[in-house]
Amino acid sequence: MAIAASTFESLELHGVGRSFGGRNALVDLNLTVRAGEFIALLGPSGCGKSTALNCIAGLIPLTHGEILIDGKRVDTIAAEKRGFGMVFQNYALFPHLTVEKNIAFGLQMRNVAKSEVKRRVAEAIALVKLEEHATKLPGQLSGGQQQRVAIARAVVVEPRLVLMDEPLSNLDAKLRLEMRTEIRRLHTSLGLTTLYVTHDQEEALSMADRLVVLREGRVQQVGTPQELHNGPANWHVADFMGYRNLIDMDVTAVDGDLVTIQDKGFTLQGTATQPVSVGEKVRVAIRPEDLLAVSATVPVRGGNVTTGFVSVVEYHGREFAVGVTTAGGQGLHVRSDHPPVVGSTIELTADPARVLVFPTQLANPITLSAQERELAEVRG
Amino acid sequence: MSTAALKAGKGGTAAKSTASLRHRLAERGIDTSLLMLVPALFFAVALFIYPFSYGIGLTFQPSPEIQQQWGGGMFANYVAFFKDSFLFDSVWLTMRLALPVAIFNVLASIPVAFKLRQRFRGKKLLTTLVVLPITLGTVLTAQGLLIFAGRQGWLNRFLIQIGVIDQPVAFVNNYWGVVFSLVISGFPFAFLLISSYLSGIDPSIEAAAKVMGANWQQRFRRVILPLLAPGLATTSILTFVLAFSVFPSARLVGDAMGSTRVMSLMAFRAFGEQNDYPMASTIAIIMGLIELVVIAVILVWRSTMYKGSTGGKG
Numbered sequence: 230m231a232i233a234a235s236t237f238e239s240l241e242l243h244g245v246g247r248s249f250g251g252r253n254a255l256v257d258l259n260l261t262v263r264a265g266e267f268i269a270l271l272g273p274s275g276c277g278k279s280t281a282l283n284c285i286a287g288l289i290p291l292t293h294g295e296i297l298i299d300g301k302r303v304d305t306i307a308a309e310k311r312g313f314g315m316v317f318q319n320y321a322l323f324p325h326l327t328v329e330k331n332i333a334f335g336l337q338m339r340n341v342a343k344s345e346v347k348r349r350v351a352e353a354i355a356l357v358k359l360e361e362h363a364t365k366l367p368g369q370l371s372g373g374q375q376q377r378v379a380i381a382r383a384v385v386v387e388p389r390l391v392l393m394d395e396p397l398s399n400l401d402a403k404l405r406l407e408m409r410t411e412i413r414r415l416h417t418s419l420g421l422t423t424l425y426v427t428h429d430q431e432e433a434l435s436m437a438d439r440l441v442v443l444r445e446g447r448v449q450q451v452g453t454p455q456e457l458h459n460g461p462a463n464w465h466v467a468d469f470m471g472y473r474n475l476i477d478m479d480v481t482a483v484d485g486d487l488v489t490i491q492d493k494g495f496t497l498q499g500t501a502t503q504p505v506s507v508g509e510k511v512r513v514a515i516r517p518e519d520l521l522a523v524s525a526t527v528p529v530r531g532g533n534v535t536t537g538f539v540s541v542v543e544y545h546g547r548e549f550a551v552g553v554t555t556a557g558g559q560g561l562h563v564r565s566d567h568p569p570v571v572g573s574t575i576e577l578t579a580d581p582a583r584v585l586v587f588p589t590q591l592a593n594p595i596t597l598s599a600q601e602r603e604l605a606e607v608r609g
Numbered sequence: 610m611s612t613a614a615l616k617a618g619k620g621g622t623a624a625k626s627t628a629s630l631r632h633r634l635a636e637r638g639i640d641t642s643l644l645m646l647v648p649a650l651f652f653a654v655a656l657f658i659y660p661f662s663y664g665i666g667l668t669f670q671p672s673p674e675i676q677q678q679w680g681g682g683m684f685a686n687y688v689a690f691f692k693d694s695f696l697f698d699s700v701w702l703t704m705r706l707a708l709p710v711a712i713f714n715v716l717a718s719i720p721v722a723f724k725l726r727q728r729f730r731g732k733k734l735l736t737t738l739v740v741l742p743i744t745l746g747t748v749l750t751a752q753g754l755l756i757f758a759g760r761q762g763w764l765n766r767f768l769i770q771i772g773v774i775d776q777p778v779a780f781v782n783n784y785w786g787v788v789f790s791l792v793i794s795g796f797p798f799a800f801l802l803i804s805s806y807l808s809g810i811d812p813s814i815e816a817a818a819k820v821m822g823a824n825w826q827q828r829f830r831r832v833i834l835p836l837l838a839p840g841l842a843t844t845s846i847l848t849f850v851l852a853f854s855v856f857p858s859a860r861l862v863g864d865a866m867g868s869t870r871v872m873s874l875m876a877f878r879a880f881g882e883q884n885d886y887p888m889a890s891t892i893a894i895i896m897g898l899i900e901l902v903v904i905a906v907i908l909v910w911r912s913t914m915y916k917g918s919t920g921g922k923g
Contacts, residue, residue: 286816286820287819287820288816288819288820308816308819308820309819309820309821309822309823309824310822311820312822313820314820314821315816315817315820317813317816317817318813319811319813321811321813321814321816321817322814322817323814323817323818323832324814324836324915324917325835325836325914325915325917334818334821334823334831335821335822338821338822338823338827339822366915366917368917382817382821386821386822392820
């Protein structure tokens with residue numbers, strides 16, 4: 230494989246921040262990316278993840294912090310001199326240039342010799358399997374093909390870093406799965422370092438080596454997919470990681486990590502993620518896959534049992550997704566191996582280790598830097 | 610209508626449409642909504658097609674004097690136009706005004722449109738200031754120019770007082786006076802058109818070129834310019850036509866019998882002073898033909914350019 234990423238040791242973001250006219254889009258982003266890593270920036274729309282990517286690309290200047298590659302500052306270098314590759318959400322292909330010329334553009338800007346350009350473009354086209362479309366204009370290609378051109382165009386220059394801004398969000402579900410594998414394959418085979426922005430947690434979990442979860446411009450958690458999946462740092466991350474049951478409850482007993490929690494008409498035992506005290510209001514997160522209807526094959530787990538009325542039953546192939554309402558009116562997402570009768574009362578169980586108890590309070594002002602506290606005070 | 614439906618129903622075989630006649634006509638775009646075109650059609654015929662054809666007819670009925678002087682039978686007007694240097698030179702004089710002004714207006718609009726595409730404080734105010742002259746009539750502009758830039762005008766007095774010049778400079782009543790007037794009225798127009806074409810180019814396309822290592826000259830030449838070319842062509846055509854048909858400013862701030870003796874002035878002279886309707890029509894028709902040639906040249910150039918979507922909001 231002739232196309233290979235040019236390498237560096239580490240990319241460091243120190244306190245990177247960006248505000249737009251007094252509104253903070255991104256606050257204090259600290260991250261060290263090692264060469265060859267696939268990092269996903271994950272969060273709902275407006276969380277600052279695209280701002281972060283554009284700051285790194287140099288399309289938006291930083292208002293705070295610095296970006297270093299191997300100890301050298303890059304945030305002061307113009308975007309065109311950073312040597313990164315970028316894939317845009319809407320692909321941003323040059324509509325007046327053929328596929329070949331789109332891919333050759335970056336090489337021509339780097340004054341690569343003509344014969345070399347030709348060879349590398351041909352390789353990049355082969356890499357994304359677009360040989361028969363090489364002389365077409367982007368407008369004549371399907372969305373998936375355009376996406377592939379955009380990727381080929383970004384990797385052909387052998388960039389130090391590839392930035393991808395929700396590259397799959399405009400594709401249909403089936404194509405999205407295919408391209409996911411494709412991007413991961415290219416990342417591994419070319420030895421790229423990739424920063425990938427997405428709002429799709431499944432995409433992020435399946436592709437990335439490490440995830441950065443953002444909310445309102447602030448980093449909530451950084452970790453491997455396993456770490457985030459099993460041990461979300463707060464209820465927001467849990468919400469993003471598929472803990473669809475988020476229930477506000479009261480703590481009635483604490484025994485080490487094991488916490489007894491109660492809501493109207495239902496009591497559970499769960500695991501505290503941070504120290505909590507009796508009487509405190511907490512938010513409890515349980516995945517639907519961990520909250521099961523008790524049956525002959527599904528025994529009660531860890532003594533955790535409660536009841537509820539069945540309101541909806543959906544067939545999901547191997548199992549049933551059941552909507553359950555507790556006596557207190559709380560709706561729950563439950564899985565079941567048998568279809569319960571709508572309107573009947575069923576018993577639910579969940580392993581206490583898989584019932585996560587979080588403080589309700591999310592943003593902790595103590596984590597703000599001294600500078601930001603000042604700013605906040607000045608703004609009143 | 611119901612009878613038509615019945616007829617169609619009775620006579621209809623499997624292959625034939627069973628829809629009513631009215632329905633079938635509507636499918637081909639023939640229905641009562643066509644009536645909405647009547648006013649447009651009326652004005653097109655009454656105000657354009659008829660007078661235009663009449664004018665063309667007039668050009669082939671030259672006055673006896675013209676026929677005597679230049680010969681050429683029914684084509685005498687045309688012979689006269691091309692042989693009489695007083696008439697024919699006006700083509701050059703008009704071109705000398707219209708082409709540079711059109712090119713200047715288009716080229717100068719590009720950087721302004723670029724700057725005003727970005728978001729910054731005071732953008733609305735600046736845009737308003739740039740576009741405002743479009744609301745001033747030609748006469749008002751001419752009047753203002755005469756007062757501001759005339760021999761006794763504010764500008765000359767100011768320049769003399771600060772010692773830049775010691776004699777008043779002739780800014781108006783010559784070629785430059787008309788150029789200024791045409792730029793004042795034509796520039797906002799070109800700017801508005803080019804801004805709208807520029808907003809049709811997706812900004813992320815330029816961002817992509819930037820990340821790929823293109824500096825601003827390369828981005829402009831290789832990405833923006835090719836995508837903007839069709840818009841530049843259209844804007845050039847319209848600003849050229851505007852400048853080519855210059856009349857009031859050529860008379861008011863120009864040198865009407867000298868350097869700004871433009872074609873429309875010649876046509877007016879033939880019509881108003883010599884009462885020679887056929888000659889006036891001939892000059893007008895030749896004006897139109899010259900404009901068509903310039904437009905054709907620009908369109909041919911444009912046809913070599915990319916014409917498809919530019920990805921933006923249009």
